[in-house]
Amino acid sequence: MAAPQYKQLRRSYGFDEVAIVPGDVTANPDQTNIDFKVKNFTFSIPILAAAMDAVTDVNFTALMSKLGGLAVLNLDGVQTRYDNPQEVLTEIAQAFDAEVTLLLQKVYSQSIKENLIGDRIQAIKKSGAVCAVSVTPANTKRFAPIATEAQADILVVQSTVTSARHISKSYGGLIFPELRQSIPMPIIVGNCVSYGACLELMRTGISGVLVGVGPGAACTTRQVLGVGVPQITATMDCAAARDQYLRESGKYVPIITDGGISNGGDLCKAFVAGADAVMLGSILAQAKEAPGQGYHWGMSHPHPALPRGTRIKVGTTALLEQILFGPTVVTDGSQNLVGALRTAMGTCGVLNIQEMHRVEMIIAPAIATEGKSWQLSAYKSS
Amino acid sequence: MAAPQYKQLRRSYGFDEVAIVPGDVTANPDQTNIDFKVKNFTFSIPILAAAMDAVTDVNFTALMSKLGGLAVLNLDGVQTRYDNPQEVLTEIAQAFDAEVTLLLQKVYSQSIKENLIGDRIQAIKKSGAVCAVSVTPANTKRFAPIATEAQADILVVQSTVTSARHISKSYGGLIFPELRQSIPMPIIVGNCVSYGACLELMRTGISGVLVGVGPGAACTTRQVLGVGVPQITATMDCAAARDQYLRESGKYVPIITDGGISNGGDLCKAFVAGADAVMLGSILAQAKEAPGQGYHWGMSHPHPALPRGTRIKVGTTALLEQILFGPTVVTDGSQNLVGALRTAMGTCGVLNIQEMHRVEMIIAPAIATEGKSWQLSAYKSS
Amino acid sequence: MAAPQYKQLRRSYGFDEVAIVPGDVTANPDQTNIDFKVKNFTFSIPILAAAMDAVTDVNFTALMSKLGGLAVLNLDGVQTRYDNPQEVLTEIAQAFDAEVTLLLQKVYSQSIKENLIGDRIQAIKKSGAVCAVSVTPANTKRFAPIATEAQADILVVQSTVTSARHISKSYGGLIFPELRQSIPMPIIVGNCVSYGACLELMRTGISGVLVGVGPGAACTTRQVLGVGVPQITATMDCAAARDQYLRESGKYVPIITDGGISNGGDLCKAFVAGADAVMLGSILAQAKEAPGQGYHWGMSHPHPALPRGTRIKVGTTALLEQILFGPTVVTDGSQNLVGALRTAMGTCGVLNIQEMHRVEMIIAPAIATEGKSWQLSAYKSS
C-alpha cells in the first residue's frame, strides 16, 4: 500500500554544497563596485562584524568603520554588563573547556547596566564611526530609547528567530511598526530564514533583514532544537522576499547573510545567492584587534537552562585589514576576503553586487572530491 | 538498450538529513501544551521510556511517572527472569566487550518466572505510577492475562517488526481484535514503519502504535537483515496512516516514534514528522537512576542464533529530571529535552503538538557542514 | 546560455544506499523456501562460493555442496597451475604488503597444466559434490572440452566484463550458441551489469548470468578503469532482463549477484533487488576451511601489466557452517547468513525468493546516521 504524502520535504543547500559558475564574459576585479547601502548609510565594503562579544567592542567598531564596513555592538553582552569587560573576556579565554559553559552562564547572569549603554555608544561616536547597536526583542522597548538618546545610528533587533508576529498570552510582544515610529534611526531585524517571515518583516517598514538560523557546524541550535536552514537556501528565499517587497512597495530592503561563512568562497556564494551584505563572526574573531583573544562563542551559549553553542579556539591570525584586504600567504580563503569577492566577480564578468545576484550557481558537493586530498588542478594564474 | 524499471526506490530520510524551518510567527515557549493521550490516560510530557533492561525497572517507572511521562517495563527481560536483576545488570556492565554478547545470550536464556510478572507490576502500582508493561507477540497470550490480573494499566506488544497478519503454518498467530476483547486495558503495538502496516494495526482497534525498525547507527538490524526505514520517513508514513484512520473511523490513535533519537533536535523533528510521542532508550539510559549503570544494549542483542545490536557505554551523565527538564551546562542537546521541545515550538510559532505536525521541514544534510568543525553561527539569544 | 544535455546520467545504487521495508504481513522464518535452481540442479541455499583462489579448492567445494550450496573452482588459478597449490597459497599469505602484487604476478605467470584440470574435477566428483568450474572466455575453447571429458557438472565462463558479442580483428571471439551446442552441461556466464548485455547473453541459450562489475570498495577496477555499476542497480537491471527473457522465451534464467556482499544485510538486499542467488568471495574467505589462510585477493590482481585489486586480510573467523547457518555471537552480520535471509523474509511476510523479489526497498543512505555511533534503536526481539 503506497503511503499518501504526509509532508513535502524541500531540499535545501549550504555553502559546501554549491559552487559559482564562471561567466561567459570576464571582467577586471579592480573595476567592481561592492558598495552596501542601509537607508542613508553607504558602506564601501558589504561586510558587517557580528554583534558577538568575541568580535565587536568599541575599538573594533572604530576600526571596521575606517576600513569601510560596519561593526555592530551587542548591548546584551559583556560590554554593557561590566565596567571593565576586558577582565571578563580574559577569564573566558583562559577557562578550561569543561568549565566554560558554566562560566559563561555566570558571566551573562550579571545584569545590564543602563549607564554603560550610553557610555559605549558615545565612545563609538567619538571615534567617528557609524554606530550600530544590537538588542534582543525582549529588551528593545527598554534599551532602544537609551540608544536613541545616545545618538546611535542604526538599531539591530536580533534573536535566534525573530518574526513580525509573536504569540504571547502574558505580555505584549514587540510591534515593529510601532518601534519604527518611535525610533528615528534605521532598524535592521533578524534572524529569519524563510520567504514568509522575511516578507512580513519587510512589510513592517524596517530597513534591513539578517538571514540565518543555525548555520555552521559548531552552532548547536540544530542539534539542540532541530531548527535551522542552510544558508544558501535561506539567502535565496529571503532574496525572493526582498524582490517581492520591491515589486509591491518600490522599496529595496537589503538582506544580510549572517552566520556560517568560514572563507572567501562562502562569502562569494552568499552574494550569488542574493545577499546584499554578509555578517561575519568567527572569521573576524581571528583578527588581532578582536576582543575575544583568539576565542569565539555564540550568544545563545550562555543560556541558563538550554545553552546552545560552543566556545571555539580560532587563534589570532592577522590584522583585521589583512583579513579584509590582504595581502596574504594563507591559501585557505580566510584572508583577503574583499580581494576574493572582487576576483570572483571578475571571473563571473559582473561589476556590482546586483549583477552578482544573477550569476549561475550549481550544486557541487564538496564531498565528491574528498578522497583525493593531494590533487591539484592544472595551470592557473589570474 | 535502456532498462525498464524493475522496482521503484523511494528516497527516505533520517533525523540527520532534515531540519525544522522556523515559523513566520513565533510564540512563547512557556505557553505551549505538550500533553500526550493514550485512551483515557493523559501524560504531561510526550516522552516514553523504552522497555529495555538498561532503562526501565520499577524505580525508574515510578520516577518517570512523577515527572509526567511513562516508562514501559519489559516483561521479557531480566526483571522477570531474575529475583535479583541488579546482580545480573552489574555483571553485564562489568563484562568485557569481547564476551558481552555471549553473556547476554546466557543471561536471556534463563526462563521467565511468571510470579515475578505479578510482583513487578504490583510494585509499580504501589508507587502510584501508571503501569505499562511490554510483551513479545509470542508471549502475549501467556503473559497478558497475568498482567491483567495484576492490574497493569497499559499493555505494549512489541517485537522488531509486528504486523496485523502473520503467516504461519505451525501455530495460530496473535490476533489483535481477539486480544483487544480479552484484555481490558489499552494496547500499544509495534514496531512498524509503513503506511499499510500501521493502518492495518489501527484497524484492529488497538490504542497506539510504536514506529521504528532499525533506526540508529549502532542498531545492527540493518546490517544483519538489511531491513529498516529511517525514522523521519517512517514517522511521516505512519502519521499519514493515523490521519487516514481518523478520517475513516473518527478515532485518533497516537503514534510513538521509537528509536534513533539521540538529542533534542531529533526529538523535535520526530514531532514535526507527525509523532504524538517519542520513546527513548539510550538517552534515558544515561540517567543516574537508570538500571544499566552507564551501559545500554538492544533487546535483540541476546538472540541465541542471530544477535543484532551492540552494548554501548553511554555513561551516567545526569539525573533523569535534568535530562528531561534541565537546567544544563551541556550544549549537545542531550539534556533539557522538554525545554528544547518547547523552545523549538516557540520558534515555529505553535502552541501544541498537533500544530507542530504542520510545521515545515526541509532536507538539510548534516554532512554539508562537516568540514567546518569550528564554525559558529552569528549572534543568537533566545 | 543553458547547455543542451550532452549525456543522461542515471542514478545508480549500491548496497549501502538502500534498505528493505518490512511487510504489512509477517511470516515464520522457518517456513521459508530458499531453493535455487540452475537447469536440472537444485540447491537448498541460494549461495555460491566464488571461483577465487582464496575461497574455493577441492575440499571447500565438497563442504559447500554438503551444506546445500555450490562452490565454483577456478580453472585459471593456482589449483591448475601448481601440483601443490598449498605451498603457493602459504607463500601469498605470508608475503609483505609491498611485495604481494609482484608475487601474484609471478605466481600467475606460471602456465596452466591441462592434466591438473582433470585431476581437480575428478577429486570433486569423487566427494559427491556438484562440480562447477570456471574458465575465462579466452581459455574456454581449450579447457571446456577437458572439463566436459572429466565430467564437470556446470561450466562458468567468467571475466571482468563478458558480452555476447566481442569485436576482434585478430581472432574469432567466443560464440556462446556454438559453445552451448558443443558442451552438454549448463553454462553460467558473467560478469555483466546491464539490461542489454544480460538480455543478449540469455538469448544465446546459457543457463545463468553472473551480475557485478567493480562492486565493493577494495576492488580497484573502478579506480583503474572507471568502470563499474553498483550492485543494487546492476541486479535490478539484470532482473528486468531475466523477466523480459522469460516473457519472450518462456524460460527462466537465474541471475546471481556476484561481488560486494559483505554482510547479511547486503545479501538480503540482493534478493529484494531481484537476485536468484548470490556469489560470495571475501565473506567465505573468512571460513576456517577456506584455502586463503585468512587472506583474500581478486583474480584481476595478478594482471601482468595492469593489476587491479588488492590483497586483504580477512582473518579466519569461523567454520563455514557457522558463517552460513550460525549460531553466532558476532553482531555485524558476517555470520548466520542463511538465518539472516530467512529472518528478513519473515519480516517481509514472504515465503520464497520470487516473492522476495516483490518486496519494497527504499533509498536510505547509511551515511545519514554516521554521526551517531553509539545509538541504539529501542526494544527489539524477534
Place this chain on the structure above:
Amino acid sequence: MAAPQYKQLRRSYGFDEVAIVPGDVTANPDQTNIDFKVKNFTFSIPILAAAMDAVTDVNFTALMSKLGGLAVLNLDGVQTRYDNPQEVLTEIAQAFDAEVTLLLQKVYSQSIKENLIGDRIQAIKKSGAVCAVSVTPANTKRFAPIATEAQADILVVQSTVTSARHISKSYGGLIFPELRQSIPMPIIVGNCVSYGACLELMRTGISGVLVGVGPGAACTTRQVLGVGVPQITATMDCAAARDQYLRESGKYVPIITDGGISNGGDLCKAFVAGADAVMLGSILAQAKEAPGQGYHWGMSHPHPALPRGTRIKVGTTALLEQILFGPTVVTDGSQNLVGALRTAMGTCGVLNIQEMHRVEMIIAPAIATEGKSWQLSAYKSS
C-alpha cells in the same frame, strides 16, 4: 508561504560521483585507436602534460613527444624567469610547508626574461619535439610574437578563467580573432567550464579549448573564490558546445579536460564525458623525469595578494613511460594510464575516442561503499 524560486541550482558531477557502464559488446583493447588531433598535428596518445613548473621543462617536453603525447611549457613560470631554473626548483622542493607560499610569491615576482623564451623554445625544437608554450591572456600580446619568431608550434593562452569577451575600462582586452590572424600557429585557449563560454571561444576561430576551473580537492580556488565546476559536468557542457560548433561551422575543435584527474579511472571517465584529450598535472609530476623533484604546486599559488593552491608532495614513483604505458605493480590506477584507457574502451566495446563519447555513464557515488574498506569483488580476469 511558499518561496518563489529565486535561482535554479543545477546538479553537477565530479569524477568520484560517476562510473562507466560496460557495453553490450566488448572489444579487443589492442585494436583501439586513441589518436588526438589539433589542427594539423596528430598525437598517438590523447594526453597533454600541464604547463606547470613541477611538470614540464625542456627535457620533459622532448620525452613526452617521443612517447606520443604533448607537453606544454609555461612561459610565465620559472623556466623564463631564471637562467638556471633547476636551482629555484630545488629551493622550492626543500622549503618547509610553513614558508613555501611566501617563497613562491618571491620566486614568481622575479620578472620574465624575454630572451629565455626564445632559448627554451629553440631547445625544444632542437629535440625534435612538437613545441607548445603557454602564456597568460595579459602577456599574450607581448610574448606571442616572440614565440612565433622562435617557431613554436602551438600557442596555449591560459588563465584560471578565460572568456572571449573581457570587460575592462582601463585596457583593451585580448581579442582572439585578432590574435588568431597575427599568429600563424594553432591556438588552444582556456580554461572554461560552461557551454556558453566554450562556444564563444570556439567561434573566435581557435583550435582547442582547455576545460576545468577549480577541480581537485587541493585546488583552493573553490575555497577562496567559491568558483568552480566539477569536471564531469564541465566536460559534458563543453562537449555539447563543441558538437554545436561542429553543426554550425563544420569544424571539429577538440576539448581537453584539464585538472582533477588522479588515476586511470578519472581519465577514462573524462573521455566518456566528451573529452578529446586530457591534460595532466600532479599525476605526471610523479614521474622521475619531472622537474618538481617529487613536489607539485598550482600556478595561482604564487599570487602576491590572493594565493590559491597548495604545494603537495607527490613523490617520484616511476618513469614517465611506466606511468603512461606500464607495466606496473601498483593497483591504484596511477600507472599505465594508456593501458587503462584501452582496457576501459575494450569493456565498453568501442574502438576510438569518438565512440567512447557515446558510452553510458551513471551516477555512482564513491562514498556509497566507504564503510567496507576490505571488500573485494569476486573473480575477475581480463
